[in-house]
Amino acid sequence: MRAAAFSSYGSPSVFRMMEFEDPQASSGEVRIRIKAAGVLPFDRRVRKGWTPPGLSIDFPVIPGNEFAGIIDQVGEGVNGFSVGDHVLGFTVLKSYAEYLVVNPDRIVIKPANMPWDVAGGFSGNGQGAHMALEAIGVGNGDTVLIHAAAGGLGTFASQLAQVWGASAVIGTASKGNHDYLRSLGVIPVTYGNGLVERIRELAPEGVDAALDAAGPDALRASMELVKNKERIRTMVSSDLAQELGIPSSFGTRSVARISELTDLYAQGKLHIHIRKEFPLNQAADAHRKIENGHGRGKVVLTVD
Template sequence: MKAAALSSFGPPEVLRAVELDEPHAQAGQVRVQVKVAGVQPFDCGVREGRFPRALVGDFPIVPGNEFAGTIDQVGAGVTRFSVGDAVLGFSTLGGYAEWVVVPYDQVAPKLADMPWKIAGGFSGAAQGARNALNQMRVTIGDVVLINGASGGLGTIAVQLAKAMGASTVIGTASEANHDYLRFLGAVPVAYGPGLVERLRAIAPNGVDAALGFEVDGLRAALAIAHDPERVVTMVFSDEIAALGIRDWTGVRSAEGLTEMLAYHEKGQISVHIRAEYTLDHAAEAQRDVGSGHSRGKVVINIS
């Protein structure tokens, strides 16, 4: 099968189109013929060698932890799905390929009217936002801060916070993305020096919960948050650990994915696809995701 794989760690250009052996579903698994794979910051971290080899395995390594496609093999003991079912799902690796094999409880039925490109870029950001906001204990009437609010996960987090009843959602982003945040229902705030003062001007009584991805934004969140236990990050470093933010505890599941699909079906959350690439241009897709100041999701069309 055709895939985009790593033979070494490094910059985006180490990710190249290759031919690999076709995988097959074993007991408890399904094989999905992938139509679209999402591109996540996690995938870029795999390429850069930032994760233990016990997690990523040996070369060649195929990144990709979210995908959508059609089941074409069902392993022994699987009764929930059949050949021909349209699904979306998640894995740690393997999404940038014509086929991916995963346990049956890592996929969920695709909504009939959900475009493939949306389905392929849905699972990672949707489940990440769900898990983060649950850990933040977002509830009705909260004032919520989302740092990096225009990115793939931030886009979903803003909308989900509103759907969960937050009275105000404040989103930090570069000024070019402020109109986009207003469209999503957030109050936009620019990055950079003076962030705490700008946040206090909007939320003079502070914020109830916050999500962040880098040190300066998290430091600002801690300065105005009522409860530091409700400041959450999904990215860790020594600097972030020094702030005293507790470890991330989110877990992906088919149940969580199904819950987020229900929000999408009701029109409460949507996914903005800002760029589509082919499998031959997977390196450019990762370069795009790693560029920063993004708006929405990047996906790879496999078929």
């Protein structure tokens, strides 16, 4: 099979198209012919030299944390899935490829109304947002602050908070993404100096919970705006969070989370914007795209 992989850490230019033996589904596994794979900050960190907890890295590395495709092999003992099923799911590595072998507890059936590009980029940010909002206890009547609300994770979190009963969602974003946020029911506010004051004007009674996907300045602003720091989480500034005493706990990915999210999508309650599609052999360009910042929605790789 072909895969986008790298044999040394570094910039996006380390990516090469490489040939690997086709993986085979063993007992208790399924093989998926990949149609699309999402491109996440997680993948970028791996490319730069970070090793996910519990793993060891051997070169060459095929990154890729989320995927969608068609089952073409079913191992002995697998129930509930058949050859030809359209699925989406999660892994840690290896989805930037033509084929992927996973356990069936990592996949769900793709909704019929979900395009392949959306499905390929659905699981990672979707579950990240779900875990974060659950950790900060978002519920009925809350005013929730989402930093980087127009990005892949922010798009999910902004909508999911409303589904879970938030009375208002305030989202930080660059000016060019404000209309997009309004289309999602989010109150937009611009990054930069005076952010805390601008948010207080929008929420004079205060902000109940905050999720940061933007960086240290956003996390510090959240500390000024949210009374209970147990109701703050960051996806990007873990060192500062530890310094400020902000909890780092989130949760674990699961089929139950994906199933809840795919059900919401099928009902028309989640709308995912695809920022850019790249063919598999342009993985380097896809990584350059997510490093630009201020992006709207998801970047995905497509596999012929």
